[in-house]
Amino acid sequence: MNRLITRGPNPFAPIAKIKNSQLSTGSPYQELKKRAAPLLKDSDILESVVSLRQRLNGKTYNSTHFGRLEEIEFGSIDINIDIQRELENKHIASIIRLFDPRIIQPVNVIYIKETGRYSAWDGQQSSAVFTILYHFGLIDKTTKIQCKVVDDDLRVPGSDLVGEAVGNYGFRRINGNGKKQPDAFFRHRSQVNGVRRYGSDLREDRQSHEIQLIMEKHNMFPAPSVEGKNSKALPGMITYISGVEQIAGHDTDDDEFEVTKGDLDFALSWHNKYFANEKGVNGGIILALGRLHAASRGHDETKKRAAEPRIVLTEQFGLELAEIIRSRYLTPAGFHSACKERLRTWQLKNYIRPSWSDTCLTPFLVMDYVEHGGTQPVPMVSGMNLYAGV
Numbered sequence: 001m002n003r004l005i006t007r008g009p010n011p012f013a014p015i016a017k018i019k020n021s022q023l024s025t026g027s028p029y030q031e032l033k034k035r036a037a038p039l040l041k042d043s044d045i046l047e048s049v050v051s052l053r054q055r056l057n058g059k060t061y062n063s064t065h066f067g068r069l070e071e072i073e074f075g076s077i078d079i080n081i082d083i084q085r086e087l088e089n090k091h092i093a094s095i096i097r098l099f100d101p102r103i104i105q106p107v108n109v110i111y112i113k114e115t116g117r118y119s120a121w122d123g124q125q126s127s128a129v130f131t132i133l134y135h136f137g138l139i140d141k142t143t144k145i146q147c148k149v150v151d152d153d154l155r156v157p158g159s160d161l162v163g164e165a166v167g168n169y170g171f172r173r174i175n176g177n178g179k180k181q182p183d184a185f186f187r188h189r190s191q192v193n194g195v196r197r198y199g200s201d202l203r204e205d206r207q208s209h210e211i212q213l214i215m216e217k218h219n220m221f222p223a224p225s226v227e228g229k230n231s232k233a234l235p236g237m238i239t240y241i242s243g244v245e246q247i248a249g250h251d252t253d254d255d256e257f258e259v260t261k262g263d264l265d266f267a268l269s270w271h272n273k274y275f276a277n278e279k280g281v282n283g284g285i286i287l288a289l290g291r292l293h294a295a296s297r298g299h300d301e302t303k304k305r306a307a308e309p310r311i312v313l314t315e316q317f318g319l320e321l322a323e324i325i326r327s328r329y330l331t332p333a334g335f336h337s338a339c340k341e342r343l344r345t346w347q348l349k350n351y352i353r354p355s356w357s358d359t360c361l362t363p364f365l366v367m368d369y370v371e372h373g374g375t376q377p378v379p380m381v382s383g384m385n386l387y388a389g390v
Contacts, residue, residue: 028197052158059157067154069106071144074130077109077118080164083171084124095129098202104130106146108174110167113152120147121167122174184241185224188212204251207261211248214265218272220281233280236272240283247290259297266293266313274322275332284336285325288361295362295379310379317376321365324372339364346390363387 039045107123120127133139152163161169191208194200215221220236228239238244245251247267249260267289271281296311329335339361344354363383367390370378 055158057158061157065154065156067148067150070147070149072109072118072147072149074127074134074145076116077107077120077127077145077147079124079127080119080121080167083121083164083168085175087128088125092125092128092132095125096132099129099133104146106148108167108170109147109149110164111149111151112163118147118149119164119167121164121171123147183224183226184245185222185239188222188241188245203254207248207250207254207257208245210257210261211244211250211264214248214261214268215244217265218268219276220268220272228280231279235277235279237280238283238286239280240286243283243287247286247294260294262297263290263293266290270318270321271332273318274325278331278333280333282332282336284339284358284361285332287358288335288365291362292365292379292381295381311377313378314376317369317374317378320374320376321369324368324374328368328372335365335368336361342390346387359383360387360390364390 104126105123107120107127109118109120111118127145130139130145134141134143150166154166155162188208188211191200191202191205192212194202194205195209200206212222215238220238222241222244223233223237223239225239225241227233228237233239244264247260248264249257252260264286267286268281270289271278271285293313296313298310325332325335329338340356342364343356343360346352347354360383362381364387366378366381366384367387
C-alpha cells in the first residue's frame with residue numbers, strides 16, 4: 001500500500017511568487033549598452049564577429065550601406081512575386097481586426113532606377129492591409145507607405161549581391177534564421193503585461209492574464225523553454241506554455257474560454273496537490289489531465305459546452321491517480337517518458353514508422369488508472385480504441 005501524505009500549499013510558493021512578480025513590478029527599462037554587454041564575451045558571438053571581419057577584409061559599414069527611409073505612394077510599389085510568399089487571407093484579416101498604425105513595420109523595397117518604381121521583397125502582408133484600408137476609406141488619401149529603400153546598384157563590403165538579388169537573400173534571412181521566433185513564454189508575458197501594465201482589453205491579452213492567474217493560484221510560474229533543460233527547472237516552473245494555452249482554449253470566444261479554462265485549472269490543481277516538489281511542471285501530464293477533464297464535462301470535437309458534466313472527476317480519483325503514477329512511474333515526467341516508449345514499441349511492432357503523438361497521453365492515463373486499481377468512474381476519451389492494449 002502506497003503511503004500518501006496530503007499536505008497544504010506548495011512549500012516552494014515563495015519561489016513562484018518571486019517569479020510571478022517579475023510580470024508586474026519593477027522598471028521595464030534597461031540601457032541598450034548594458035543589455036548587450038554580456039554578449040561581448042560570448043564565444044558564439046565572438047566567433048561570428050571574427051567570421052564577419054574576415055569577410056569585410058578590413059572595410060567597415062557606413063550609413064549609406066543601410067539604405068534610407070522614405071514615404072512612398074503605394075501606387076509606386078510592385079510586389080516581387082518570385083520572392084514573396086502567397087497572400088494569406090486569414091493572416092491579413094487578423095492584422096485588420098487588430099490594426100494599429102503605430103506598430104506597422106516599414107516595407108523593405110529595392111529602388112529600380114531604370115523604371116523609377118519600388119520592388120517590395122518584404123512587407124507584402126502589411127502592404128496589402130494598407131491597400132485594403134485605403135480602398136475602404138479607413139486611411140486618409142494623402143497617407144503614404146513608409147519604406148526602407150535600397151538602390152538597385154548599392155554595393156556593400158563583403159557581398160557581391162545587388163538589386164533584386166539582395167531582396168531574394170533578405171527574404172530568406174528575415175523569414176528564416178535572421179529573425180528568431182520568440183519563445184512562447186515571451187509572447188505570454190507580453191500578453192499578460194498588456195493587461196497588468198498597460199490596461200489592454202484585447203481578448204488574447206485578457207485570456208493570457210486569466211491563464212497566468214490560474215498558474216499563480218496553484219503556486220506556479222511560466223518560464224522560457226530553455227530554463228527547463230538540463231535539470232535546471234524549479235518546482236512550479238511551467239515551460240510548455242503552448243500546451244497550457246491549448247488546454248485552456250486560449251484565444252477562443254470568451255464564452256467558450258470560460259468553460260475550457262477549467263480544464264487547465266483542474267490539471268494544475270492536481271499537479272500542485274500531489275507533485276509540487278517536482279522540478280518543473282511536466283507538460284505531458286497537463287495535456288493528459290486537461291483533455292481528460294474536457295471529456296468528463298461532455299467535451300466533443302466541436303468544443304460545444306455540454307448541458308451537464310457527464311462524469312465528475314472526484315478527489316478520490318485524483319488521489320488514486322497520484323498513487324498509480326508514483327507506484328508505476330515515480331513522477332509525471334516518468335509517465336510522459338513511458339508513454340513515448342510505449343508508443344514507439346507499439347509502432348515498431350506494427351511496422352509503423354516511429355513518431356511521437358501526444359494524442360496517446362490521455363488514453364494511456366485512463367488505461368493505467370482502470371487497469372491498476374482505480375475505483376472511480378472516468379470518461380471514455382478520444383483514442384481509446386486506437387491505443388487499446390498498448
